[in-house]
Amino acid sequence: MANMNFIDKLGGASKRNDSLLCIGLDPSMEKIPTFLHAAKDPIFEFNKRIIDATKDLVVAYKPNLAFYEAEGPEGLKSLMRTIEYIPASIPIIADAKRGDIGNTARAYARAVFDVFGFDAVTVNPYMGVDSIKPFLNYEDKGVFVLCRTSNPSASEFQNIGAKPLYQIVAEHAVTWNVHENCGLVVGATWPEEIKKIRTIIGEDMLMLIPGIGAQGGDLEKVVKFGTNSHGENAIIASSRGIIYAGKDRNFDEKVRDVALSLRDKINSLRH
Amino acid sequence: MANMNFIDKLGGASKRNDSLLCIGLDPSMEKIPTFLHAAKDPIFEFNKRIIDATKDLVVAYKPNLAFYEAEGPEGLKSLMRTIEYIPASIPIIADAKRGDIGNTARAYARAVFDVFGFDAVTVNPYMGVDSIKPFLNYEDKGVFVLCRTSNPSASEFQNIGAKPLYQIVAEHAVTWNVHENCGLVVGATWPEEIKKIRTIIGEDMLMLIPGIGAQGGDLEKVVKFGTNSHGENAIIASSRGIIYAGKDRNFDEKVRDVALSLRDKINSLRH
Numbered sequence: 001m002a003n004m005n006f007i008d009k010l011g012g013a014s015k016r017n018d019s020l021l022c023i024g025l026d027p028s029m030e031k032i033p034t035f036l037h038a039a040k041d042p043i044f045e046f047n048k049r050i051i052d053a054t055k056d057l058v059v060a061y062k063p064n065l066a067f068y069e070a071e072g073p074e075g076l077k078s079l080m081r082t083i084e085y086i087p088a089s090i091p092i093i094a095d096a097k098r099g100d101i102g103n104t105a106r107a108y109a110r111a112v113f114d115v116f117g118f119d120a121v122t123v124n125p126y127m128g129v130d131s132i133k134p135f136l137n138y139e140d141k142g143v144f145v146l147c148r149t150s151n152p153s154a155s156e157f158q159n160i161g162a163k164p165l166y167q168i169v170a171e172h173a174v175t176w177n178v179h180e181n182c183g184l185v186v187g188a189t190w191p192e193e194i195k196k197i198r199t200i201i202g203e204d205m206l207m208l209i210p211g212i213g214a215q216g217g218d219l220e221k222v223v224k225f226g227t228n229s230h231g232e233n234a235i236i237a238s239s240r241g242i243i244y245a246g247k248d249r250n251f252d253e254k255v256r257d258v259a260l261s262l263r264d265k266i267n268s269l270r271h
Numbered sequence: 272m273a274n275m276n277f278i279d280k281l282g283g284a285s286k287r288n289d290s291l292l293c294i295g296l297d298p299s300m301e302k303i304p305t306f307l308h309a310a311k312d313p314i315f316e317f318n319k320r321i322i323d324a325t326k327d328l329v330v331a332y333k334p335n336l337a338f339y340e341a342e343g344p345e346g347l348k349s350l351m352r353t354i355e356y357i358p359a360s361i362p363i364i365a366d367a368k369r370g371d372i373g374n375t376a377r378a379y380a381r382a383v384f385d386v387f388g389f390d391a392v393t394v395n396p397y398m399g400v401d402s403i404k405p406f407l408n409y410e411d412k413g414v415f416v417l418c419r420t421s422n423p424s425a426s427e428f429q430n431i432g433a434k435p436l437y438q439i440v441a442e443h444a445v446t447w448n449v450h451e452n453c454g455l456v457v458g459a460t461w462p463e464e465i466k467k468i469r470t471i472i473g474e475d476m477l478m479l480i481p482g483i484g485a486q487g488g489d490l491e492k493v494v495k496f497g498t499n500s501h502g503e504n505a506i507i508a509s510s511r512g513i514i515y516a517g518k519d520r521n522f523d524e525k526v527r528d529v530a531l532s533l534r535d536k537i538n539s540l541r542h
Contacts, residue, residue: 026375028378064371064375064378066369066371066375066376066378066379066382067375067378069378069379069382069386070378070379070381070382070386071386072347072351072382072386072387073344073345073347073348073351074344076343076344076347077344080343080344095371097369097370097371097395098337098368099368099395100335100337100368101420101421101422101486102422103511104297104335104337104338105337107299107335107337107338107340107341108337108340108341110341111337111340111341111343115340115341115342115343116343124368124370124395124397125397125428126395126396126397126417126420126428126429127417127420127422127424127425127429128422128423128424128425128426128427128428128429129424129427130422130423130424131422131424146397146398149372149397149398150372151372151373151398151399151401151402152399152401153398153399153400153401153402154398154399155399156399156400156443157396157397157399157436157439157440158397158398158399160431160432160436160439161431161432161433161436162432162433165428165431165432165436168428168431169428172427172428215372240374
């Protein structure tokens, strides 16, 4: 299972858990329940409870590397424990947004795929195809290229040009999808752009859509415009809205309640 | 000295070492001299020898995080040892090319500045000012925004638009330079773009210019167009061309020879 390709693993988890919901595992020490601070590895302990509470509800987990790097080398050990703990049948996406010259991108790809064992990664297109190819060359892994991001200043550069940059990125990504392992990151906060991008990339390419929950994306439009005509090929990600749903010892019950309700709401909109 | 601000530290090192040369500390296990493989921490041992051999020649060191992440949590320990070993009077730039939504960018900034103790960082502008501000808010630290990168596919997106994207990024960066801690990354492989960018940003902003050496940038034009009218405010970075200059037990002597000759060549062009 560990060596199963990303797309098959994703399809399996989606079917088994009847889900498009991806949970962002983005723990920060100042936000996790304080009773966990006494644990040997509080970050891992926090993730473990969330995984136990939601592993039958999700299509994928998505740890953002920033929150582990912020704890130094020990934080990366917490990340490795987390990856090991997640059932091998659920794909894990490294939210890393990496991008560098080819020689360096190869080192990043080795880090996320070979060393940490992720099934997929997010990458930044600013430096062009050179910086993305070393990831795409791992044919069994998924690569999500930032297209139109969820944050308020997304349009500052992504909308530059007569044809906006984000649309050009989407067009190029279609040509990069030779091994059928390339997808796009599109923020839930921009439903019209989601619609436009789905038109550009067609039915088959995956969209990873963060920005519901804390960032306030419109779920109905996200599901309507983001999925293909079969209600598939979108991964809808929420992090803070789920993982910080509770503060006390039974926080994981609240986490499950919110995740379950969100998964079901997404399903009611796509079926 | 450890708390000295980046700009002052950079100015001090530049004056003391009469240098614009920055060495990229980008070690990979398959390329470092094989006799070092027996060391307890080969990556650190490699860097240590390079630092000992060049610390009177450089304006800064620039470790690229990819090469440390590729060794897992242990690699980040090698990085921390390296940062600790570099004399506190020489600034250290994290070549990280990070970029994420504000909440996440804050975690990345904490990682590079507070946890690892870097003096400066490189960041990716694709997501706009939200993603860069959390770094700029560290007023004592330097922030280099990718503008026109050194790799072959740099123009794929950076030249989009009637006014090319990279020029718009440069213009925005000027407005982000409120604390005088914002600079730009411009590849040595594009001398005409360096010239254009120096015109946009004026005399005072810093340019970090990688891509001489292994990537083949034209040093004469880089110095001529990259520095300001006083032959200053450019940091010229080389990595593979210097750190892999030797293969045997006295590799550090060859490293010093190449670094010395490059520093002097840069100086002969700027004076």
